[in-house]
Amino acid sequence: MQFLFAVEDVFSITGQGCVLVPGVPHDFAHELKSGAPLLICTPQGEHIHTHIEYFVSVRSTRTLNHIPFSLPAMINKEHIPTGSQVYLQDDVKK
Known part of the structure; x- marks a missing residue:
C-alpha cells in the first residue's frame, strides 16, 4: 500500500459521486x-x-501539484471526512 494524500476537501457532483482534493501528486511514482x-x-x-x-x-x-479525482457515485461526501488518508492498494497494475 502506498500513501497518496490526506483529504483536505470533498466536493459532491450530483449523480457522479464526490471529488477528493488535493488528489494524486503529479510526481507520484506510478501512472494511475x-x-x-x-x-x-x-x-x-x-x-x-x-x-x-x-x-x-x-x-x-x-x-496545481495534484490531480483531483472522483469516487464511484455510491460514495457520498459524508462518507469521506477531511483528514481521511488515501492509499493506493498494492494490486494496481504497474
Missing part, C-alpha cells in the same frame, strides 16, 4: 488510471475500499 484500487482510512477508523472513478479537470489561476 481510472479503476485504480484505493483504501481510504477515515479519522474515525473506518476503512473504505473503492477505486478512482475518473480524474477531474480543474481550472485554476495557480499551478
Whole structure:
C-alpha cells in the first residue's frame, strides 16, 4: 500500500459521486488510471475500499501539484471526512 494524500476537501457532483482534493501528486511514482484500487482510512477508523472513478479537470489561476479525482457515485461526501488518508492498494497494475 502506498500513501497518496490526506483529504483536505470533498466536493459532491450530483449523480457522479464526490471529488477528493488535493488528489494524486503529479510526481507520484506510478501512472494511475481510472479503476485504480484505493483504501481510504477515515479519522474515525473506518476503512473504505473503492477505486478512482475518473480524474477531474480543474481550472485554476495557480499551478496545481495534484490531480483531483472522483469516487464511484455510491460514495457520498459524508462518507469521506477531511483528514481521511488515501492509499493506493498494492494490486494496481504497474
